Amino acid sequence: MKRLAARLRRALRDYGNSLFARTIPIAQFLETRMIRMALIWLCCTIPLALWKFSNTPSVIHDLGDAMPIVVGYTLVILAPCAGYWIARGAFLGERSLSQPTTRFAIFGRWRRLERGSAEINPAFGIVGFMVSLLIGLLLNVVMRTGEYFVAVPAMSAHAPEWGRTMFLMMTAEVVITSFFYMVCFVMALRKIPLFPRMLLFAWSVDILMQLHIANQLAEVGGLPASVAEPLTDLLNGNVTKVLISAAVWLPYLLLSERVNVTYRHRTAAD
Template structure:
């Protein structure tokens, strides 16, 4: 019974990964349409009125173009930098030294049943790519569009949060591209992104505390948002770090080594 359940879940993971690989362009198109619609709704309800039509205003439209397009562009760049089927060199210096492992050559690793993005690894892939719409929707639901007469404190706050969602979403998409292309540096790059994400939330809290005239209600709402982001990063790292270090599949696929 347990074996049947494991086989069923494994087949589901294979179908999920293959679906993401085959339908990636369609997924991106759906994302662009949904995100553009959500951004349009946000533009329609700015914090202050527009002096001109927001669609022709750089301050109105440009930030949301970045929110929608830059993560997609980063993913496409990653896929172009790491072509499908290319064998990538292993890093000369190992950071993951937990456990006892035996090196295997890349051809033998690719023939092993543990090689690939299936099983639990598929859940990690799904979590990485879902991080982008979640962050984007949080930004759109929490931060109104500027309008043309926003106070200076809100312009500063908006700029900081915009940079956070655009940069972090792009980094997660690049990590997703590295995983799809089986780039050996993927595990350490993902850990680096978690670290950047955590430092970004702490840095935003510090920067906002130095901005004058921020209303207390806004300050408290932002604190809740940043605290939630920190918790999500810490939970993700706590759940997936042991897997990235000790999983036979991760080690065979990305490090070309098996347990000794």
């Protein structure tokens, strides 16, 4: 039994070292290649938006009729870019690296570190599972936007009330969540201490948006069954994905040595 436990510890240590080595270049790529990724994003989403616009099921007579679609798709495309650039400009200088005075992560026994001591700690940095979390934030934006373009038809000003409401609410949901998830991405990448709280806030906003959309469409009424059923599945799926993400990552954000050293400047007490 002792030999088995020793082998297991060695295997976990070797896996951790391997994961650490593999994620270093990924973290460097995320820090230096975001402009290239933004250009790829625009090259993919603009043609998709034009295709959806050309296949709208509602009538368009003039630019005024098309304005809800034009504005909505423009915001959907630009929201992740805006979240990235606004957060990148906002979180600069010493003030953004200051530790909060009140701790919400109270689990475990920790010893406070000065920032200099935290930065030279071997557990400090965006590597290992933290890189997986960063990639997950990016993929969430991509997948949520893709689902929006696939599932939500473009509705002009002449669409029925339920159609206009659905398009408005689903567009607002994608814009808001994409913006906040990209803000979380930048905060994580820049090691901003408030990142864990911001991610919890983004998850909460995401769930509340799904519930708000369901309530608004229920009040408007009139949704055809062919629209209501897949829309319900989409909203339920979004809530489920957020809850799964929170269940997977929240314990890591609370208890991980790397997260606590990097964002909370504290290490496990001896």
